[in-house]
Amino acid sequence: MISFSAVSKRYPGGQQGLQEISFTLEPGEFVFVAGRSGAGKSTLLKLIPAIERPSAGTVLVNGQNVGALRRAAVPYLRRNLGLVFQNQRLLYDRSVYDNVALPLAFSDHSPREAERRARAALDKVGLLGRERARPVQLSGGEQQRLAIARAVVNRPSILVADEPTANLDIESARSILEIFVAFNQVGVTVLIATHDEALIEGCGRRVLRLSAGRLQP
Amino acid sequence: MIRSWIRQHRRAFAHSLAKLVAHKSTMLLNALVIGVALALPAGGYALLASLESLTVRLAPEPQLSLYLKGDAARAQIDAISVKLRSDARIAGWRFVSRGEALAALRATEGLAEVVAALGENPLPDAFVVRAKATAPEALEVLARDLQQLPAVDQVQRDSAWVRRLAAITATGRIATGVIALLLSVGLVAVTFNSIRLQILTHAEEIEVSRLIGATDGYIARPFYYLGLVQGALGGLVALGILAGALAALNVGVRNLAAAYGSAFELGFPGFGDAAGLLGFAALLGWLGAYLSVSVHLRRTP
Numbered sequence: 001m002i003s004f005s006a007v008s009k010r011y012p013g014g015q016q017g018l019q020e021i022s023f024t025l026e027p028g029e030f031v032f033v034a035g036r037s038g039a040g041k042s043t044l045l046k047l048i049p050a051i052e053r054p055s056a057g058t059v060l061v062n063g064q065n066v067g068a069l070r071r072a073a074v075p076y077l078r079r080n081l082g083l084v085f086q087n088q089r090l091l092y093d094r095s096v097y098d099n100v101a102l103p104l105a106f107s108d109h110s111p112r113e114a115e116r117r118a119r120a121a122l123d124k125v126g127l128l129g130r131e132r133a134r135p136v137q138l139s140g141g142e143q144q145r146l147a148i149a150r151a152v153v154n155r156p157s158i159l160v161a162d163e164p165t166a167n168l169d170i171e172s173a174r175s176i177l178e179i180f181v182a183f184n185q186v187g188v189t190v191l192i193a194t195h196d197e198a199l200i201e202g203c204g205r206r207v208l209r210l211s212a213g214r215l216q217p
Numbered sequence: 218m219i220r221s222w223i224r225q226h227r228r229a230f231a232h233s234l235a236k237l238v239a240h241k242s243t244m245l246l247n248a249l250v251i252g253v254a255l256a257l258p259a260g261g262y263a264l265l266a267s268l269e270s271l272t273v274r275l276a277p278e279p280q281l282s283l284y285l286k287g288d289a290a291r292a293q294i295d296a297i298s299v300k301l302r303s304d305a306r307i308a309g310w311r312f313v314s315r316g317e318a319l320a321a322l323r324a325t326e327g328l329a330e331v332v333a334a335l336g337e338n339p340l341p342d343a344f345v346v347r348a349k350a351t352a353p354e355a356l357e358v359l360a361r362d363l364q365q366l367p368a369v370d371q372v373q374r375d376s377a378w379v380r381r382l383a384a385i386t387a388t389g390r391i392a393t394g395v396i397a398l399l400l401s402v403g404l405v406a407v408t409f410n411s412i413r414l415q416i417l418t419h420a421e422e423i424e425v426s427r428l429i430g431a432t433d434g435y436i437a438r439p440f441y442y443l444g445l446v447q448g449a450l451g452g453l454v455a456l457g458i459l460a461g462a463l464a465a466l467n468v469g470v471r472n473l474a475a476a477y478g479s480a481f482e483l484g485f486p487g488f489g490d491a492a493g494l495l496g497f498a499a500l501l502g503w504l505g506a507y508l509s510v511s512v513h514l515r516r517t518p
């Protein structure tokens with residue numbers, strides 16, 4: 001479960017990122033965070049894995065107060081979250097397999113178990129057979145699938161994705177969305193930030209609308 | 218739990234070796250810098266150890282020479298003999314007349330002509346005294362007391378040169394320590410910088426890893442091993458330089474020692490010292506890496 005309670009975020013320069021945001025995401029929900037560029041979508045998503053800390057209010061993730069977490073506890077929070085970043089953050093000097101297996105290295109699975117999980121994750125996103133390829137050899141859509149495979153390889157209960165369909169054609173965007181829907185159908189809580197209204201409309205899910213850092217009614 | 222810990226460290230070590238191989242020319246140059254810098258104090262240490270073993274080998278019994286005044290009468294000499302015999306601090310003594318001393322000098326290679334040119338014997342009568350005590354303070358007191366005897370012109374402690382050599386080596390040891398300390402700081406800085414460059418090279422990987430759940434320990438471990446291995450390689454280079462330098466120096470040292478009838482040569486550090494040098498170099502490498510990684514992790518949120 002994710003719960004925001006009167007959360008505000010002000011950056012050191014004085015810029016207000018979020019103001020008095022409150023909402024709750026129940027386990028197994030699929031929710032969009034919508035809004036124009038600069039509305040605060042990325043800031044909101046960054047508060048969940050403690051990439052940013054709230055200036056005020058409380059962010060609870062699976063019962064943990066993220067704002068009060070010690071630095072040493074943050075990695076363990078992140079291992080239980082599946083994070084898909086806006087620009088994917090793939091390692092372009094590594095193979096597809098190495099990118100997917102990266103989170104398993106710190107979760108300390110045996111090599112055999114790590115390989116099994118990595119292959120399973122690649123299979124779910126349709127990239128099995130491309131293990132040896134480099135990310136640059138993949139299309140934009142495939143790179144996004146690879147980022148999703150890396151996010152789900154640790155079997156997280158919550159999947160958080162920031163603009164996962166940005167710069168993709170409509171067909172690729174739809175297929176990416178279908179992957180998230182498939183994960184949601186097996187009980188994974190999904191939170192996707194997007195400015196693509198067409199994507200949201202066709203999906204019929206709950207939407208949190210942000211404007212200038214405030215949640216719209 | 219232990220298996221997991223071993224697996225994590227094995228993986229980190231493998232990563233560090235992979236980094237080492239990927240940047241082998243840079244790493245080898247760093248190891249060379251570390252090796253050359255360590256070879257200097259290590260060489261000083263080896264030299265001092267050899268000199269110290271020489272002073273231990275040559276250190277004579279505590280001995281004093283009592284030079285009598287030129288006009289010392291036979292009766293005064295006899296009185297001194299009695300005094301020496303009755304002094305409990307003295308283990309033994311012998312009288313060397315001025316005639317015997319001149320004969321010994323004349324027998325010394327190359328001095329016969331000088332002695333012949335002197336015309337008359339300038340040497341005084343003397344007593345050579347062996348003291349029971351070896352402590353410098355006790356010898357000092359004995360020398361002062363003997364100096365008070367009538368007809369004694371000068372008392373000389375014959376082991377003075379050994380003490381001077383020991384003092385020189387002790388000073389050299391301090392100087393070597395200071396040089397080693399300064400160079401160690403330099404080596405930590407060299408490792409700090411080389412690891413910092415490695416961190417910058419892998420900045421993207423580090424950042425992504427942290428975003429998806431890597432702990433600081435996981436990030437830092439391969440760099441610690443890298444510093445450790447680089448330092449140990451530097452230690453090996455230092456030992457190689459030291460072996461080569463000592464072998465070259467010993468050619469000259471053996472010839473010089475042979476001229477004095479000695480088989481002295483500079484000794485290569487023993488297994489313990491060599492292992493200590495390697496360990497010290499590895500420790501410096503680890504310290505440089507530790508500081509570098511700590512600074513980086515502290516600066517990044």
